[in-house]
Amino acid sequence: MTKVLISGAAGFVGSHLVKKIKEIGQDEVIAIESSAGDVSYPATWKVLPQADIVIHLASKTFVPDSWLEPVEFLQTNINGAINALDYCRLHDARLIYISSYLYGNPKELPITERAEVKANNPYMQSKKIAEDMCRFYSEYYGVAVTVLRPFNVYGPGQNNKFLIPSIVEQIVQTDSVKIRDLTPKRDYLYIEDLIEALIRVISMPQKFEIYNIASGSSNSVQDLIDIVQNITQKSVSIQSEGIRRPNEVMDSR
Numbered sequence: 001m002t003k004v005l006i007s008g009a010a011g012f013v014g015s016h017l018v019k020k021i022k023e024i025g026q027d028e029v030i031a032i033e034s035s036a037g038d039v040s041y042p043a044t045w046k047v048l049p050q051a052d053i054v055i056h057l058a059s060k061t062f063v064p065d066s067w068l069e070p071v072e073f074l075q076t077n078i079n080g081a082i083n084a085l086d087y088c089r090l091h092d093a094r095l096i097y098i099s100s101y102l103y104g105n106p107k108e109l110p111i112t113e114r115a116e117v118k119a120n121n122p123y124m125q126s127k128k129i130a131e132d133m134c135r136f137y138s139e140y141y142g143v144a145v146t147v148l149r150p151f152n153v154y155g156p157g158q159n160n161k162f163l164i165p166s167i168v169e170q171i172v173q174t175d176s177v178k179i180r181d182l183t184p185k186r187d188y189l190y191i192e193d194l195i196e197a198l199i200r201v202i203s204m205p206q207k208f209e210i211y212n213i214a215s216g217s218s219n220s221v222q223d224l225i226d227i228v229q230n231i232t233q234k235s236v237s238i239q240s241e242g243i244r245r246p247n248e249v250m251d252s253r
Contacts, residue, residue, distance in 0.1 A: 155191030
C-alpha cells in the first residue's frame with residue numbers, strides 16, 4: 001500500500017483530500033497538521049514518518065494578506081516547499097506540489113500551461129519561486145515532481161473571508177451584499193474537482209509535469225451574486241464599493 005503524506009491535512013483542501021483517500025482505501029494516509037510543527041523549519045520534516053508520496057498543501061494562501069505580510073508568505077511558502085523537496089530527496093519519495101494560478105493578466109484566453117508566468121502579488125511570487133525549486137530538485141536531484149496550478153477553488157468548509165463563502169453568507173444571513181468590485185472574472189474550481197485531479201495524479205507517471213486545474217469557464221463577481229440569489233430565491237441589495245485591487249486580474253479561464 002502506497003504511503004501518502006499530506007502536509008496541511010487539516011486545511012480546506014487537505015481535509016477533503018484526506019477524507020477521499022480514506023474512502024477509496026487504496027493508499028495509506030499520513031496526515032500532517034499544524035500541531036506537527038512549522039513546515040518552514042527543516043526540523044519539522046526530519047521527524048516525520050517515511051512516505052512514498054508527499055502532497056504538499058501547507059501554505060499561506062489569502063492573497064490580500066500577502067500584501068500586508070509579504071515576508072511571512074515568502075518564508076512559509078518557499079521554505080515549506082524546499083523542505084518538502086528535501087524530504088523527498090532523502091526518502092526517495094515523489095512530490096505533488098500544489099501551486100496556484102501564476103499568469104497575472106493573461107495575454108490570451110483560455111490559459112494553457114505554456115502561457116507566460118507572471119506573478120503579480122506576493123502570494124503568487126512565493127509559489128513561483130517554489131515551482132522553480134521543484135524544477136531544480138527534479139533536474140539535479142532526480143526528485144519526481146508533479147506541479148498542479150489550481151485556479152480559484154471554492155466549496156464546503158472554505159473560510160468565509162474568501163469571495164464565494166462571503167457572498168453566500170451575506171445573502172443567506174442578511175438582505176444585502178457588500179462587495180469591492182463586481183467586474184473581475186475568475187475560473188472557479190469546485191473542491192471536489194480538485195480532489196479528483198489530485199487522486200488521479202497520485203497514480204500518474206513519475207516525471208516533472210505542470211498542470212492547470214480549472215473548470216474551463218469564468219464568472220464575474222456579479223454573476224456569482226446572481227447565481228446565489230437564484231439558488232436561495234432571495235433578492236438582496238448590492239453595495240459595490242467600486243474599488244479595484246492593484247494589479248487586478250480581470251479575467252482568467
